[in-house]
Amino acid sequence: MALQPLSAATLAATPTLFESFMGFIDRRHKTVGQLLSIYRDRMDTLDSGADHADDLRVERFMDDMAADRWTTDVVMRIGVFDGTTVLVDGIHRAIAYLACIEKGISPDRLPALCVDR
Numbered sequence: 392m393a394l395q396p397l398s399a400a401t402l403a404a405t406p407t408l409f410e411s412f413m414g415f416i417d418r419r420h421k422t423v424g425q426l427l428s429i430y431r432d433r434m435d436t437l438d439s440g441a442d443h444a445d446d447l448r449v450e451r452f453m454d455d456m457a458a459d460r461w462t463t464d465v466v467m468r469i470g471v472f473d474g475t476t477v478l479v480d481g482i483h484r485a486i487a488y489l490a491c492i493e494k495g496i497s498p499d500r501l502p503a504l505c506v507d508r
Contacts, residue, residue: 394466394505399492402485402504403427407478408470413437413446420477423485427493430486445483452487456501457494464503478506 397405403424410417412426413433421429430449439447455461465488467481478485491501498504 394464394507397467397504397506399489399498399504403489405469405478405485406475407482407485408472409482413444420475423478423482423489426482427486427489430490449483449487449490452484453490453494456487456491457496459500461502464505465501466505466507468507 403422405423406420407423407426409421409426410419412421412429414437415429415433430446434447434450437447452461456465465481465484467478467485469476470479471477488501488504492498
Protein backbone atom coordinates (compact mmCIF):
# COMPACT_ATOMS: atom_id res chain seq x y z
CA MET A 392 0.00 0.00 0.00
CA ALA A 393 1.04 3.59 -0.54
CA LEU A 394 2.30 5.83 2.21
CA GLN A 395 -0.18 8.43 3.39
CA PRO A 396 0.67 11.73 5.07
CA LEU A 397 -0.30 12.16 8.70
CA SER A 398 -0.73 15.35 10.72
CA ALA A 399 0.88 15.85 14.13
CA ALA A 400 -2.56 16.26 15.73
CA THR A 401 -3.73 12.95 14.30
CA LEU A 402 -0.46 11.33 15.34
CA ALA A 403 -0.89 12.49 18.95
CA ALA A 404 -4.34 10.90 19.14
CA THR A 405 -3.37 7.64 17.41
CA PRO A 406 -3.54 4.57 19.66
CA THR A 407 -0.46 2.37 19.76
CA LEU A 408 0.14 -1.28 20.44
CA PHE A 409 1.65 -0.33 23.82
CA GLU A 410 -0.36 -0.81 26.97
CA SER A 411 2.73 -0.39 29.15
CA PHE A 412 5.75 1.82 28.57
CA MET A 413 8.85 2.59 30.61
CA GLY A 414 7.40 0.93 33.70
CA PHE A 415 3.95 2.52 33.38
CA ILE A 416 1.44 -0.32 33.18
CA ASP A 417 -2.19 -0.08 32.13
CA ARG A 418 -4.70 -2.27 30.33
CA ARG A 419 -5.58 0.25 27.64
CA HIS A 420 -3.65 1.06 24.50
CA LYS A 421 -1.77 4.32 24.89
CA THR A 422 -1.86 7.05 22.25
CA VAL A 423 1.38 8.54 20.94
CA GLY A 424 0.59 11.69 22.94
CA GLN A 425 0.18 9.67 26.13
CA LEU A 426 3.46 7.83 25.47
CA LEU A 427 5.24 11.16 25.01
CA SER A 428 3.91 12.29 28.39
CA ILE A 429 5.06 9.05 30.03
CA TYR A 430 8.44 9.40 28.32
CA ARG A 431 8.92 12.92 29.65
CA ASP A 432 7.93 11.84 33.17
CA ARG A 433 10.27 8.85 33.24
CA MET A 434 13.22 9.60 30.95
CA ASP A 435 15.38 11.07 33.71
CA THR A 436 14.72 8.15 36.04
CA LEU A 437 15.78 5.45 33.58
CA ASP A 438 19.44 4.48 33.67
CA SER A 439 20.74 3.92 30.14
CA GLY A 440 22.30 0.63 31.25
CA ALA A 441 18.88 -0.58 32.39
CA ASP A 442 17.12 0.59 29.21
CA HIS A 443 16.71 -2.88 27.72
CA ALA A 444 13.91 -1.72 25.40
CA ASP A 445 16.10 1.18 24.21
CA ASP A 446 13.32 3.67 24.95
CA LEU A 447 15.89 6.45 25.33
CA ARG A 448 16.52 6.26 21.57
CA VAL A 449 13.71 8.83 21.39
CA GLU A 450 16.31 11.47 22.31
CA ARG A 451 18.62 10.40 19.47
CA PHE A 452 15.71 10.40 17.04
CA MET A 453 14.66 13.89 18.19
CA ASP A 454 18.20 15.22 17.80
CA ASP A 455 18.53 13.74 14.30
CA MET A 456 15.15 15.05 13.16
CA ALA A 457 15.75 18.56 14.55
CA ALA A 458 19.27 18.77 13.08
CA ASP A 459 18.33 17.63 9.55
CA ARG A 460 20.26 14.38 9.99
CA TRP A 461 17.13 12.27 9.53
CA THR A 462 17.35 11.55 5.81
CA THR A 463 14.12 9.63 5.17
CA ASP A 464 10.43 10.09 5.85
CA VAL A 465 9.23 9.20 9.34
CA VAL A 466 7.21 6.12 8.43
CA MET A 467 4.98 4.25 10.83
CA ARG A 468 2.87 1.18 10.25
CA ILE A 469 -0.61 0.52 11.57
CA GLY A 470 -2.48 -2.72 12.06
CA VAL A 471 -5.93 -3.84 13.10
CA PHE A 472 -6.32 -6.08 16.14
CA ASP A 473 -9.73 -7.16 17.39
CA GLY A 474 -11.31 -4.42 15.30
CA THR A 475 -9.07 -1.69 16.73
CA THR A 476 -6.58 0.18 14.55
CA VAL A 477 -3.28 0.78 16.35
CA LEU A 478 0.22 1.95 15.52
CA VAL A 479 2.40 -1.17 15.50
CA ASP A 480 5.76 -0.04 14.11
CA GLY A 481 7.62 3.24 14.38
CA ILE A 482 6.28 4.12 17.81
CA HIS A 483 9.56 5.58 19.12
CA ARG A 484 9.97 7.57 15.89
CA ALA A 485 6.42 8.86 16.36
CA ILE A 486 7.13 9.94 19.94
CA ALA A 487 10.27 11.77 18.79
CA TYR A 488 8.45 13.51 15.94
CA LEU A 489 5.65 14.66 18.22
CA ALA A 490 8.20 15.90 20.79
CA CYS A 491 9.90 17.98 18.08
CA ILE A 492 6.57 19.54 17.11
CA GLU A 493 5.78 20.31 20.75
CA LYS A 494 9.21 21.95 21.09
CA GLY A 495 8.11 24.38 18.41
CA ILE A 496 9.96 22.93 15.44
CA SER A 497 7.90 23.51 12.32
CA PRO A 498 6.76 20.45 10.37
CA ASP A 499 8.36 22.14 7.36
CA ARG A 500 11.77 21.63 8.98
CA LEU A 501 11.09 18.01 9.92
CA PRO A 502 11.00 14.90 7.74
CA ALA A 503 7.64 14.02 6.20
CA LEU A 504 5.36 12.11 8.55
CA CYS A 505 3.70 9.11 6.88
CA VAL A 506 1.72 6.04 7.75
CA ASP A 507 1.79 2.74 5.92
CA ARG A 508 -1.73 1.33 6.06
